[in-house]
Amino acid sequence: MYDAIIIGGGLGGLTVAIELARKGFSVIVIEKHTYPFHKVCGEYISNEVRSYVEHIGLDLNRLGASNIDKFQLTSITGKSLHSPLEMGGFGISRFTLDFELYKIALGLGVSFELNASVEDTQRINEAFFVDTNTNKTFHAKILIGSYGKRAKVDKIIKRPIPKQQTSYLGVKYHISIDYPKDLISLHNFEGGYCGISAIENNKYCLCYLTATANLKNKSNIKQMEEEVLYKNPFLKEIFIKADFLFTKPEVINEVVFVSKSQVHENVIMVGDSAGLITPLAGNGMSIAIRSGFFAAQLIQDFLLGNLTRTELEKLYITIWNTNFKNQLWRGRQLQRLFGKEKTSEFAINFLKRIPVLMPFVIRSTHGKVLEF
Numbered sequence: 001m002y003d004a005i006i007i008g009g010g011l012g013g014l015t016v017a018i019e020l021a022r023k024g025f026s027v028i029v030i031e032k033h034t035y036p037f038h039k040v041c042g043e044y045i046s047n048e049v050r051s052y053v054e055h056i057g058l059d060l061n062r063l064g065a066s067n068i069d070k071f072q073l074t075s076i077t078g079k080s081l082h083s084p085l086e087m088g089g090f091g092i093s094r095f096t097l098d099f100e101l102y103k104i105a106l107g108l109g110v111s112f113e114l115n116a117s118v119e120d121t122q123r124i125n126e127a128f129f130v131d132t133n134t135n136k137t138f139h140a141k142i143l144i145g146s147y148g149k150r151a152k153v154d155k156i157i158k159r160p161i162p163k164q165q166t167s168y169l170g171v172k173y174h175i176s177i178d179y180p181k182d183l184i185s186l187h188n189f190e191g192g193y194c195g196i197s198a199i200e201n202n203k204y205c206l207c208y209l210t211a212t213a214n215l216k217n218k219s220n221i222k223q224m225e226e227e228v229l230y231k232n233p234f235l236k237e238i239f240i241k242a243d244f245l246f247t248k249p250e251v252i253n254e255v256v257f258v259s260k261s262q263v264h265e266n267v268i269m270v271g272d273s274a275g276l277i278t279p280l281a282g283n284g285m286s287i288a289i290r291s292g293f294f295a296a297q298l299i300q301d302f303l304l305g306n307l308t309r310t311e312l313e314k315l316y317i318t319i320w321n322t323n324f325k326n327q328l329w330r331g332r333q334l335q336r337l338f339g340k341e342k343t344s345e346f347a348i349n350f351l352k353r354i355p356v357l358m359p360f361v362i363r364s365t366h367g368k369v370l371e372f
Contacts, residue, residue, distance in 0.1 A: 002026045002111070002140040003303050005130050007118055007153055010039070010094075011285055012271025013146030014101040015292030016299070018056055021108035023300050028111040028138055030118060030130065036099035039148075040170040040252040042279055043205040044068060044184050044197045046089045046286040052370045053289065057104045058097075064200035066091040071362065072185040073351075075344040078233040081351055083358040085184070087366055089286075091199045093174070113138070118153050123266060126309075142299055143266070145273045146292070149255055159264045161256060167212040168192075168255040170279070171221060174199070175206050175242040184282065187238075188344040189229045190214070195279065196238060203245065206238070209255065209279050211339070221249060257332055262320045263313045270295050275324060278331040283365055287324055290370050294319050323367060330364045 004020055006013040009031035017027045054060060069088040073081045106112070113132060120131040121143065128143040147153050154161055175196075184197040194208035208229070218224040230236040255276070262274045271288035295316060302312040337347040351358050 001127065002028050002138065004028075004142045004144060004299065005030065005128060005138055005140040006144045006146055007130070008145065008147035008151075008271075008273070009033075009035075009102065009112065010098065010146055010148060010271060011101070011288035012273070012292040012295075013144065014098065014105055015289050016144055016146065016270060016296045017105045017110045018101065018108060019293060019296030020299060020303075021105060021110045022056075025300070025303055026109075026111075027105075028113060028140070029105070030113045030116050030132060030138070032115065032117045034114045035102045036095045038172070038246075038250050039094040039098070040172045040207065040250045041094050041205075041285065042195050042197070042207045042282055043093050043199050044089050044091050044195070044282050044285070045289075046283050046366050047087050048367050048369045049286045049289045050090060052293065052372050055372060058100055060090060060092065063092060063096055063100065066181050066198035066200070068182055068184050068197055070180070070183040072183055073348060074185070074187045074232060074234045075348050076188045076190060076232050076341045077345065079345060079348050080234070081348045081358070083355075083362065086359050086363060087369075089184075089282075091184075091197045091205065093199045093203070093205065096200055118156060121153075121157055121267075128266075141303060142268065144295065144299070145264075145267045145269045146271050146288075147273055149252065149272045149276055151273075157265050157267060159261065161260065162258040164256050164258050167253075168257075169210050169212050169215065170207070170252040170255050171210070172205065172207040172250040173242075174203050174245040175238075176202065176245060177204055177238065177242040179204055179238075185234070186282075186338075187232050187235045188338050189232050189235060190339070190341065191228065192339050193279070194229060194232075194235055195282065204242075206242070207279070212253070221251070257328075257335070259328075262317050266309060266313070268295055268299065268313070268316060274320060275328050277324075277328050277365075278335040283327070283331075283367070286367065286370075287327070290323065290367060291320065293370060293372065294323070327365060327367060334361070334365070
């Protein structure tokens, strides 16, 4: 029996695994891919977790992470607003970052079941049993869900996910382009917005969120980009000038931003499984790491017998709400201002007239520096 099973080996799951393994607990991570692999993600991380990831062994300078301290916002018609990023952040691909964290976890003795998906879970007495499509059954004292925005696991554990009015699609490319390395830009288009920022090896992450309706009556994603995204002159210039490094884009469907439960049927949720911040707020990667860290500290106390399961779950929900609930809510409210011509124009004109508000808006989507 393991002390903990983690479903999903993204940032939240790897953080939990590393923290528990550092304390001597036995952990297995069930991941449906083999490292390294790409994920649909903006690939910008707030500096609130920089000290922490360096503390656990990431050498960001060696990995070539970009340093980002400037922000640009554009409207659909091409109006532009620039602002400094108060806390700043760094850019690094999930391909590199997750692989490096995976290697750190391996070095600490974490077990991995790769190319595996969960087929069933059960809790019998005080143990969880997890069946995989690799015809294996794992059991542990605690089960952590870190499987991302949406997964089959939600259906397996009968977890209700509220519906939202608009269906979204996420699309990501890596590109080569002459563009400022210290800048993260967010460009509006009808029904969505697109971010671009530098990552390692002189590459850039180009990632956008679009209402699925934009694909209606379009033969493919490229046609949608030309007919919808190109209406923003900044985006048109980026798409025309860039060299696209993927043979095809990374795509994810049915992206939801509704409130989720942080604990369901005694499964502790971290990262996007617990709550997804809008890409516009640009802080999902740091939330995943911070929530994984918070969960691991409480799980350690549970495994040591210092907390009951009920106490663990209540404390985790409280810590999640204290640190992330308002941040996620503010992200959802900000999203309503963008992706539409009139509201994006209004928001940019308003912020230009009162420039002291922009740092406040940026600060409202960020959290505190992670203390460890």
